[in-house]
Amino acid sequence: MVKIEHLVKRYGSNFALDDVSFTVEKGEVVGFLGPNGAGKSTTMNILTGFLSSDSGTAEINGVDILEHPLEAKKMVGYLPEQPPLYLDMTVEEYLNFVCDLKKCAYDRKKHLKEVCDVVRISDVRSRVIKNLSKGYRQRVGIAQALIGNPEVIIFDEPTVGVDPKQVIEIRNLIRNLGREHTVIVSTHILSEVQATCSRIVIINRGKIVANEKTEEITRTLEDNRRFKVKIAGPQGEVLDTIRQKPGMTYVEPLPEREGDAYAFLCESAPNTDMRKSLFYTCAERGWPILGLEPIGMSLEDVFIKLIDKKAETAKKKAR
Amino acid sequence: MQAIYKRELRAYFTTPIGYVTVAIFLAVSGFFFSLTTLQSQTTDVSSYFTYSLFVLVIVAALLTMRLFAEEKKLRTEQLLLTAPISITSMVAAKFFAAETVLLGMLVLSTFNLIPLYLFAAPYTAQIVGNYIALFLVGSAFIAIGVFMSSLTENQLAAAVATIGALLFLLIMGFANQYIDLYVFRYLINWLSVYSRYQNFTYGIFDYNALLYYLSVCFVFLYLTVRVYERRRWA
Ligand SMILES: Nc1ncnc2c1ncn2[C@@H]1O[C@H](COP(=O)(O)OP(=O)(O)OP(=O)(O)O)[C@@H](O)[C@H]1O
Ligand SMILES: [Mg+2]
Numbered sequence: 001m002v003k004i005e006h007l008v009k010r011y012g013s014n015f016a017l018d019d020v021s022f023t024v025e026k027g028e029v030v031g032f033l034g035p036n037g038a039g040k041s042t043t044m045n046i047l048t049g050f051l052s053s054d055s056g057t058a059e060i061n062g063v064d065i066l067e068h069p070l071e072a073k074k075m076v077g078y079l080p081e082q083p084p085l086y087l088d089m090t091v092e093e094y095l096n097f098v099c100d101l102k103k104c105a106y107d108r109k110k111h112l113k114e115v116c117d118v119v120r121i122s123d124v125r126s127r128v129i130k131n132l133s134k135g136y137r138q139r140v141g142i143a144q145a146l147i148g149n150p151e152v153i154i155f156d157e158p159t160v161g162v163d164p165k166q167v168i169e170i171r172n173l174i175r176n177l178g179r180e181h182t183v184i185v186s187t188h189i190l191s192e193v194q195a196t197c198s199r200i201v202i203i204n205r206g207k208i209v210a211n212e213k214t215e216e217i218t219r220t221l222e223d224n225r226r227f228k229v230k231i232a233g234p235q236g237e238v239l240d241t242i243r244q245k246p247g248m249t250y251v252e253p254l255p256e257r258e259g260d261a262y263a264f265l266c267e268s269a270p271n272t273d274m275r276k277s278l279f280y281t282c283a284e285r286g287w288p289i290l291g292l293e294p295i296g297m298s299l300e301d302v303f304i305k306l307i308d309k310k311a312e313t314a315k316k317k318a319r
Numbered sequence: 320m321q322a323i324y325k326r327e328l329r330a331y332f333t334t335p336i337g338y339v340t341v342a343i344f345l346a347v348s349g350f351f352f353s354l355t356t357l358q359s360q361t362t363d364v365s366s367y368f369t370y371s372l373f374v375l376v377i378v379a380a381l382l383t384m385r386l387f388a389e390e391k392k393l394r395t396e397q398l399l400l401t402a403p404i405s406i407t408s409m410v411a412a413k414f415f416a417a418e419t420v421l422l423g424m425l426v427l428s429t430f431n432l433i434p435l436y437l438f439a440a441p442y443t444a445q446i447v448g449n450y451i452a453l454f455l456v457g458s459a460f461i462a463i464g465v466f467m468s469s470l471t472e473n474q475l476a477a478a479v480a481t482i483g484a485l486l487f488l489l490i491m492g493f494a495n496q497y498i499d500l501y502v503f504r505y506l507i508n509w510l511s512v513y514s515r516y517q518n519f520t521y522g523i524f525d526y527n528a529l530l531y532y533l534s535v536c537f538v539f540l541y542l543t544v545r546v547y548e549r550r551r552w553a
Binding site: 078098103 | 394
């Protein structure tokens, strides 16, 4: 279990973290989501005892990281943003060193083999880390965090620089780890946490914006009614027509065109699906629709949406 | 602590730095030995040991510049500082690794003395005293180098700062005789690495000096620990 309460971290007059609190229960996989500079790495560094906070507490299984650092650190495996690798060592030597460092009590040979198999680096064990590709280095970094089989596992952007096939493997690994460990994974890719995590904590500019079950967030995002449509017809007339449709809140012509077809970005009012009626309208006018695709939300949109939702519920409560 | 000690010791000899340092020390001290002792046809080794002091300045800088600066640069310190070991044992492990190399180097350099024993009867107590003194001074130098290395992520800067600080400490002792003001002289004498060293060169075991060198080690290692503790709050 991981518990963070009222963390504040300032750099000069900048708040990197501004009153951040959340809890992760045992056996949960939590996605820690936020754009660049949101404070994800800072939170993780405080949680692992690398940095200190200006105020607030961080606990691992009830042990305060500042008061009993050695005990708390024993229970954590951490992959920092930049994997902490000694480039002039071989993978084997490096992992042995980490075993020594963490005073790992398992049977050395067997444990190393298991860890290497899990992250698939068995074939490079005798290679010098300097000569490994970025993706392999990342995996050695993950292996390092798994050594000693710690109860709490913290990964800072584990899939950066890894090829798509490996990304899927790492996601599976994280899901599997979640069965027996408490896992926190940071990322700035929404779909990534949706694929692996049971709960999502979203942070922006040092403040927690949302802390909800993954389904909950997915549902919030589903009533997103933004789509891109490509219609063959006179641009100005088409634009006017679809703008005037009831239920359409926003239409914008896009620079993209294909022959005589123009693209438009449309957004409809919440809980209304405009796609069918748009089809009939265009059919009536004799403007063929060449393409129609929903547009996913960017992280920024998600924030705006979540903040709006929060404000709304707060208003409701106030009434 | 053992893990870090072993890794550091290994790192000295998987990178050229360990060999280069040992080679420099042996070559230069051999050269000084033949110049000051063999060529002058004397069994008095005191000037040999005085010159060795200056070689130790370079040696200490070379042995310590990497210790913390590199970890900071490569971000590997993040592994050490989030592992279940204390900052104190991390600093101690690195210090002892450098000490081990220093000790090995001093032992190897005793080969210089073989001709002396073959062809003459040198004053053994003086030689032993000098070696102990060299080791103590070397330890103090290394502690200072360790501290410098913890201040920067640039190895070269660490080395230059170490050499600068150590030379200053040494020269302060030599320049002392030209200072008129007694209080000043007394103060410098007290601080000086060199003045403490002299008794050993006469073959006298000076407990005050021992205490002085050990305190220098403790103070600078303590400061290094503080640097790390403070950095977490920065
Ligand atoms: N050593 C430092 N000195 C000054 N400001 C810092 C320092 N470290 C981090 N910051 C600031 O703190 C804020 C949070 O940084 P942090 O690295 O935690 O972001 P992040 O969420 O991990 O971003 P990313 O996705 O880019 O990794 C940023 O605004 C950053 O500029
Ligand atoms: Mg980060």
